[in-house]
Amino acid sequence: MTYVGQRIARKEDNHLLTGRGQYVADIRLPRMVEAAILRSPIAHGEIVHLDTTKARALDGVVAIITAEDLAGKVGPITRPFYKTIPDHVARETNLVVRPYRAQLLAEQKVFRVGEPVAVAIARNRYVAEDALELIEVEYEPLEALTDPQSALREGAPQLHPDVPGNIHCSFHTGAGDIEGAFGDAEHALSAQFTVGRSIGSPMETRGVLAEFDRATNQIVMWATQQKPHLLRSYLSEMLGMPEEHIRIISPDMGGSFGGGIYNEEIFIPFLARQLGRPIRWIEDRRENLGNARHTRDQYHDVDVAFNADGTIIGLKDRFLVDAGAYNPFVITLSYNTAAHLRNEFKIDNFDVEGICVLTNKRDNTPVRGAGRTSATFVIDRIVDMVAGFLKLDPAEVRRKNLIPGELMPYDMGMLYRDGGRIVYDSGDFPSQFDKALALADYAGFRQRQDQARAEGRFVGIGISSHVEGSGFGPHEGATVRIDQSGHVIVHSGSNPHGQSHETVLSQVAADALGISPDHITVRAGDTALIPHGGGTFASRSAVTAGSAVHGAATKVRQKILAIASELLEVSQQDLTIEDGRVTVKGAPGTSLSFAEIAEVASPGPGSRLPEGMEPGLEETDYYVPPTVTYSSGTHVAIVEVDPEVGTVSVLEYFVVDDCGQILNPTVVDGQQHGGVAHGIGNALLEEVVYDESGQHLNPSFMDYLIPTASDVPPVTVEHESHLSPLNPLGIKGAGEGAAVSPPAAIANAIIDALRPLEVEITQMPMTPARVWRAIETARSNGG
Amino acid sequence: MKPPPFDYSRPETLDDALATLHEVGDEGKVLAGGQSLIPLLAFRMARPGHLIDINRIQGLDGIHLNGSGTLTIGALATHRSIELHRDIGPRCPAIGEAVSQIGHVAIRNRGTVGGSIAHADPAAEWPALALLFDADLRVRSHAGERTLPARDMFVSYMTTALATDELLVEMQFRLPRPEAGTAFVEVSRRHGDFAMAGAGAVIDIQDGLVTDARIAVMSAGLTAVRAGEAEQMLVGQEATEQLTTNAAQNIDSVIDPLDDVHGPADYKRHLAKVVTRRALQTAAARARGESA
């Protein structure tokens, strides 16, 4: 391969560097008006009075919309965001899912702070916000449930009539013989873990701009949306319009990190159609922090069985997910946690139960890492606890439990959510582990640590590894076309929000076709480009879109060769393609350019195609993965703790990553750097805080702390690539994995730094206040 | 997050500004650097009827340090202009250390010293510095002028002794003699964030004994405060590690931190003592001429 694997400069950069990016908020249309949303100030209650008279009377207001205006015209979101879980998965995992009724705008009740109650549409956003202040609403507060434990207690209010006990969904599954393992084990220990609530908070907030054209009966809508095709199918159903009449454009996006379909993406286009004017709604940061969906927020109760040499033989985990007010992703997040809980370890006896409990908080849904961050925090802390119990070095216990390279591919004995068995398809975990420890100079660190301790400094080292089922289906599509000038156009169903699709997909197409990426244009993020698309989530784009582009480009190549073979009267085996020319081997003078081939391939009297061949150099391929592919990585963190104030500095950070075939190492390294920073945020800084009445206490960037350059160390990244056998290029996903391990690695490093004090940490984020408290607790216990 | 409507004027002279302040009464709010006010407007947590933008008034941004240690700062001097001032940081490390921890450069380019003191955020550095250096605050109104000692300025949370028609125009900080040690220490979640606790200290030592001790604590109650009792413990004594530690423990009676999203009150009380001790010990080391 000439281009795949190379550090090709990004095609995306120039327009983004010069201020020519086009994000939703940058687009203005003639006659456009702007929306602002009135949101519930209380966590749970009945709306007893709602009066919009004064707001309607304000100069510049176009409309004030409440649930009454939507009734009978557009209903709530009812479908989950993924296709139904396959029957055999539901059966084998004892899946229970209860129905609840969501709402676009609050009807009689509000279920969380921030739930949309009314929409003001006005000349501009300033006036729209003025109008919100004139809407009169009276609420009768009801008891708010702000954690799953209180939502489960007897006598707790039931939030939805068909969700008894507030348990929206649950599953119970496992592998091997868990009772036998605990019966045989020489030791066992238990621990509880709390994984705090965080939020993806991309730098661009969400936004929607919708326009309805009465003449063509079409909606065109720009949206910060990772899954434009899915949104189109929702809108088609909910607005009663053919898919063909709805065009969703995801323009430049300022990150995303998690998502799904949002109410605003339904009612704004509905209102644009209703009012006959383009409407733009741009989420502000306060709305984003409170209302873009949250993530993590789990409580784990774990038992582990192990032998005196450190071998873990059984693992049990029962965990609660604080699902928030609605749970549109159902078990996506919780099952991800279960599926990845055993990480890179050979733990053949396993029992896991995940319970999603509804509360009066924002929905808890997948964000970068998607359930794996929680799983990895739990298991990597457990492994270190086993080491601590046995007074062994954590590295020794970790290595002992890794799945040996020679056992790969390894069957974990349970199902993945997509219906496939969890079989780690490729990788060599011990080798990856050794490489990471060498990179971090683990052995040398122990000496430096002794020296630091002698100086009264508390430095520590921590390890975490992770696997990631990546490249989720069900499909992804790409079209590759060569125009009359010989230029290549690639349309992808998967659209980027920073991942460099233009660059890396052009590399894939370039190799498949035999032309430089400079002659390739990649377009994505527009449902008009290709009929079916998945989107960018679940570390899937390189795997699925990469494979689809490879497939489509390969088909075009075959067509080019067939045409050239006919024109040049040589067999296809005697042709090569280089730099956009088909050449007869050994006869460099005899060649045809892509433009020349495109010309004879075009329809019409001049067409000179082989018998039966359709005109045009255009092919579409839909790649359907058999199941996910498993990327993995090992991280090593070195931290220093100031035990007097509880602050933690991450001094050094090392990553060894296995994402199979790398499309562009610069891009993959960038994903690693960003993922590590996100993970450091989850480890030390980021927490969405609610009080006991369900008020959201930190809806600003002053109090919701995402990492700055000063909070992140340089990150050293190396790759150990084992190709996946599941797709043509051997790709495994690289987008999310790096965000998974930092909390576990850092927790283990903090404990290592504070080893003389025998501190225990079971909660993330590890804020200074919590680290200080843990130290105080250890000291008062005589540690 | 768009500001609510307000009227606006931008007087060219101080007299015009004072006249407008008087005229609009309770509805008036002064816009200096705007780095605290505009976020409050964006969240619609402040709703002034009339904004008086004083940035066009000439002569309010002076900075002057004289030989006897009086540092005179005009209300519109920016944090950044203090930070970059050739003499202030070397002469008084506490000011340099405090100012460099105010937000980030873009904020310090526009935020003003007078604005910070008039805003009276207990987590802001300038009120603590004003207390630490016994600043005199020159205040003007249409009716005249008065001088307000900093210790009478900070009444409660974001509340000052300024009347609605008064404008803070200048501050005079009384720096200790150059041989004295000063320091300002903060603990914050991230670089540039509001501190979870902060303290400034002055220690002067002559013939081995403390002749002047000052402690100002911020982010530990409704206003920044001086810790008089703890200061008194040090005066006339040797500034030993033990004594400075004990003095820092003795700030309890003047601080009253509250729980917030970054930590519970008892943690922040502990932090206040830690930063006080660290500031005292650094100041003492500097007074002794040790590199710290």
Next chain:
Amino acid sequence: MTSKIDVSFEVNGEAVSGSVEPRMTLADFLRDEVGLTGTHLGCEHGVCGACTILVNGHTARSCLMLAVQADGQKLTTVEGLESADGTLHPVQEAFSRHHALQCGFCTPGFLMNVVEYLEEGPSTEEKEIRERISGNLCRCTGYHNIVLAVKELAERQA
């Protein structure tokens, strides 16, 4: 309804004037009235730094200024960095070469910050560089490559 105020200033060397409600932020004016949408709004409360521009050569958060405050000032936005012939500013070029941007949303704010930093005679120390850019938030790059780009620019100047 409060009365509108006339405002005129220079942005990227061109004269701009308009009549604005006093409450309109400079960021909104630049984006919605002048059409310079390269200045991005990430938080509208002065924390994220995406809206950073230069006012008379010094960085300012354009969400923390009212448009009326820009009257008579000289502003530079990201659109003013590249040369008329399309040559990238050295900071833009370094960001591209080091892969110091992914989604690009925070990038204009970083560029303006770094332009000012380089004007001041920058430190080449990594800690200083990190502190200097810590007022600009990025969620994609982990800052690693941004630091490398700035370090190289600073070293080139040293």
